[in-house]
Amino acid sequence: MMINLREKILLHGASTLKNEELLAVIIGNGTKKNNVLDLARKIVVDSGSLNLNLEQLMAFNGIGVAQACKILAAIELGTRKVESDTISKGVVSVDDVGKHLINKIGNAPQEKLIAVYLNNSYHLIDEKVIFMGTVDSATVHPRDVLREALKISATQVVIAHNHPNGSLMFSKNDCEFSQRLKEGCSIVGINLLDHLIITKKSYSSLKSLNLI
Structure with missing residues (x-):
């Protein structure tokens, strides 16, 4: 799963990935019950716009402190990029x-x-x-x-x-x-x-x- 997503980025660029695919790349690993893409899809669907804090992210089975921090950091980086555009x-x-x-x-x-x-x-x-x-x-x-x-x-x-x-x-x-x-x-x-x-x-x- 992760190999396919990375190949997609290498061949076509990150902009071709859906929101859940981008999130899956950031999370890295899924759980025994859900692969990483299913987990990412659940987070995207349940949150609507990924407007979640640390505690809310960690409430998802399979998201620990490290993954939650990665997600929050990626969202903040994206926000700062948009705000710096002129x-x-x-x-x-x-x-x-x-x-x-x-x-x-x-x-x-x-x-x-x-x-x-x-x-x-x-x-x-x-x-x-x-x-x-x-x-x-x-x-x-x-x-x-x-x-x-x-x-x-x-x-x-x-x-x-x-x-x-x-x-x-x-x-x-x-x-x-x-x-x-x-x-x-x-x-x-x-x-x-x-x-x-x-x-x-x-x-x-x-x-x-x-x-x-």
Whole structure:
């Protein structure tokens, strides 16, 4: 079983493996009752998105401390890889930002407010995680977004935050924060292109709803 999976990686690349096959490679060995692929498949099916902690992983028969730590380390490495990815250096549209952030923060368990800074030609200058937590006037201020924009001479900005509950609806706090930010941007000559809500599979735009 393991030899076949390793050969598949060598011949066709790791991207050709299914989630349970990748997990089987990490686990290494099965049990007397279940081979490693069956064990991996059970973990994937029962967990949904592999959103498991150490104790939950070790509850599966055949997963000890060593295997659980390997799985958690692999998942964390994948998460950090996604979070380190950046947008193309070419001309960037709001749709590009939305699709990029679905991959980057769509699965994040906590809300993250990200600002994507562009120049006059709509080329990326930088993207920053501005805040982690609920986005409202009590926890985050427009100056937190504008400070970075002025520092790097950005003239356009798109802000976005994820909704871990999967809702694409903008809250009253979202709208109020966006209006305050738009006013602040206008004062210093920066164009607020949009405010996006990001979920696991999609995004919504405040501007397209005529809310800013």
